[in-house]
Amino acid sequence: MKETILEMEKYAEEYNVPIIEKESIAFIMKYIKLHNVKRILEIGTAIGYSGILMASVAPDITLTTIERDEKRYLEALKNIKKCGLEKRIEVVFQDALEANLIGREYDLIFIDAAKGQYIKFFEKFSHYLSPNGTIISDNIKFHGLVGNTSEDITKNQRSIASKIEEYIEFLKNNKEYTTKLLDIGDGLSVSTRSENETR
Numbered sequence: 355m356k357e358t359i360l361e362m363e364k365y366a367e368e369y370n371v372p373i374i375e376k377e378s379i380a381f382i383m384k385y386i387k388l389h390n391v392k393r394i395l396e397i398g399t400a401i402g403y404s405g406i407l408m409a410s411v412a413p414d415i416t417l418t419t420i421e422r423d424e425k426r427y428l429e430a431l432k433n434i435k436k437c438g439l440e441k442r443i444e445v446v447f448q449d450a451l452e453a454n455l456i457g458r459e460y461d462l463i464f465i466d467a468a469k470g471q472y473i474k475f476f477e478k479f480s481h482y483l484s485p486n487g488t489i490i491s492d493n494i495k496f497h498g499l500v501g502n503t504s505e506d507i508t509k510n511q512r513s514i515a516s517k518i519e520e521y522i523e524f525l526k527n528n529k530e531y532t533t534k535l536l537d538i539g540d541g542l543s544v545s546t547r548s549e550n551e552t553r
């Protein structure tokens with residue numbers, strides 16, 4: 355598996371596929387272990403890098419991951435098979451906002467897809483969260499552009515950064531959840547239901 359992970363890191367660099375920073379996935383893997391997370395939902399598979407690493411924390415973890423880009427979806431399937439994880443990782447080829455997961459429940463939901471849609475992802479998928487579950491979102495700093503008011507950034511970058519700023523406000527104002535913003539990698543938010551604040 356180690357070799358496949360290294361190959362994936364190379365592939366991501368060569369083909370410009372955004373994958374999670376090492377520090378962030380290390381934090382999430384530790385979190386999974388510490389909180390005995392067993393069922394994971396990931397929004398944004400890319401080539402399967404973070405999904406494979408999350409599922410590899412323990413042999414009884416299952417993971418559903420959603421990807422809308424066909425090339426990446428096929429690449430993820432290939433990588434998951436190479437790691438022998440095809441029985442534990444289900445890859446759904448669909449736009450996450452159209453996915454139907456009725457009847458499912460997850461202990462951890464990892465949001466790592468289109469940055470402009472984080473509020474929609476949170477609102478849709480929080481219904482699938484177990485009572486003690488956690489929602490983690492990546493790229494909360496958006497490469498240092500969140501909170502950056504300089505004029506050097508492009509219109510598109512500013513628009514995405516604004517969406518993430520809106521998401522942060524949404525999380526802060528969401529009384530049902532308590533959110534911690536962590537300065538790890540590109541920034542992670544960790545949201546747990548407010549009655550479980552001891553986490």
Ligand SMILES: C[S@@+](CC[C@H](N)C(=O)[O-])C[C@H]1O[C@@H](n2cnc3c(N)ncnc32)[C@H](O)[C@@H]1O
Pocket residue numbers: 372373374397398399400401402403404405420421422423426448449450451466467468471
């Ligand atoms: C940052 S990458 C995911 C990286 C991956 N989690 C990792 O760290 O290895 C985001 C992925 O989300 C996918 N994506 C974006 N919006 C989506 C949506 N609405 N539904 C499904 N996939 C989406 C993109 O095609 C892209 O491959």
